[in-house]
Amino acid sequence: xxxxxxxxxxxxxxxxxxxxxxxxxxxxxxxxxxxxxxxxxxxxxxxxxxxxxxxxxxxxxxxxxxxxxxxxxxxxxxxxxxxxxxxxxxxxxxxxxxxxxxxxxxxxxxxx
Amino acid sequence: xxxxxxxxxxxxxxxxxxxxxxxxxxxxxxxxxxxxxxxxxxxxxxxxxxxxxxxxxxxxxxxxxxxxxxxxxxxxxxxxxxxxxxxxxxxxxxxxxxxxxxxxxxxxxxxxxxx
Numbered sequence: 376x377x378x379x380x381x382x383x384x385x386x387x388x389x390x391x392x393x394x395x396x397x398x399x400x401x402x403x404x405x406x407x408x409x410x411x412x413x414x415x416x417x418x419x420x421x422x423x424x425x426x427x428x429x430x431x432x433x434x435x436x437x438x439x440x441x442x443x444x445x446x447x448x449x450x451x452x453x454x455x456x457x458x459x460x461x462x463x464x465x466x467x468x469x470x471x472x473x474x475x476x477x478x479x480x481x482x483x484x485x486x487x
Numbered sequence: 488x489x490x491x492x493x494x495x496x497x498x499x500x501x502x503x504x505x506x507x508x509x510x511x512x513x514x515x516x517x518x519x520x521x522x523x524x525x526x527x528x529x530x531x532x533x534x535x536x537x538x539x540x541x542x543x544x545x546x547x548x549x550x551x552x553x554x555x556x557x558x559x560x561x562x563x564x565x566x567x568x569x570x571x572x573x574x575x576x577x578x579x580x581x582x583x584x585x586x587x588x589x590x591x592x593x594x595x596x597x598x599x600x601x602x
Contacts, residue, residue, distance in 0.1 A: 405589075406589070410591075416596065417491075417493075417593035417594050417596050418579075418591070419593070420590050420591065420592070423590060463530070465591075473535060473537060473543075473589070474532060474545070475520075475532075475591055476532075477529040477530040477531075480527075480529055482527075
């Protein structure tokens with residue numbers, strides 16, 4: 376079952392602009408993570424935010440979490456062509472903490 | 488270098504054949520996972536294993552089988568019972584116990600195509 380839904384499904388912006396992706400989920404979570412996938416490759420972990428946190432930063436990444444709305448957003452500032460990839464949110468449910476449930480992903484294209 | 492190695496990277500199968508995808512990790516991670524990814528889709532969990540000689544079904548286990556005889560290895564067999572096996576298969580691993588951060592390390596994937 377898919378826990379997360381991401382919006383938009385695809386996003387195309389110019390280099391240097393900021394990119395924002397959103398993730399909504401259905402049930403209570405322990406934490407939420409964002410992963411990146413280059414075409415035809417495995418996923419790479421970007422950042423984790425716990426259910427008791429509201430915002431987290433890592434370099435050009437900013438993640439927010441609103442547990443009352445069951446949603447999260449990933450902001451990439453000052454985008455670069457190398458940021459072109461698919462981005463997935465993944466949730467760890469409070470029950471069933473062994474499993475990570477992934478959203479459908481947002482395909483981000485950065486145009487030079 | 489530590490990491491997860493999946494092989495083969497590309498695999499072609501005739502209908503009715505079983506195939507086995509290899510996943511080896513040298514990260515000393517306890518838990519290992521298999522996910523399936525279809526074009527433009529997210530990842531769906533096939534099987535996972537928390538310790539050696541133990542594994543659990545994920546959301547789409549039908550038509551697949553696994554074994555966990557060694558901590559480093561978690562092979563996935565796609566059987567002829569899997570009706571639509573063409574997909575990208577991803578193996579992942581996680582260090583440590585059930586509690587705490589559930590951060591996964593992924594292999595590069597294996598692309599299976601049924602002819």
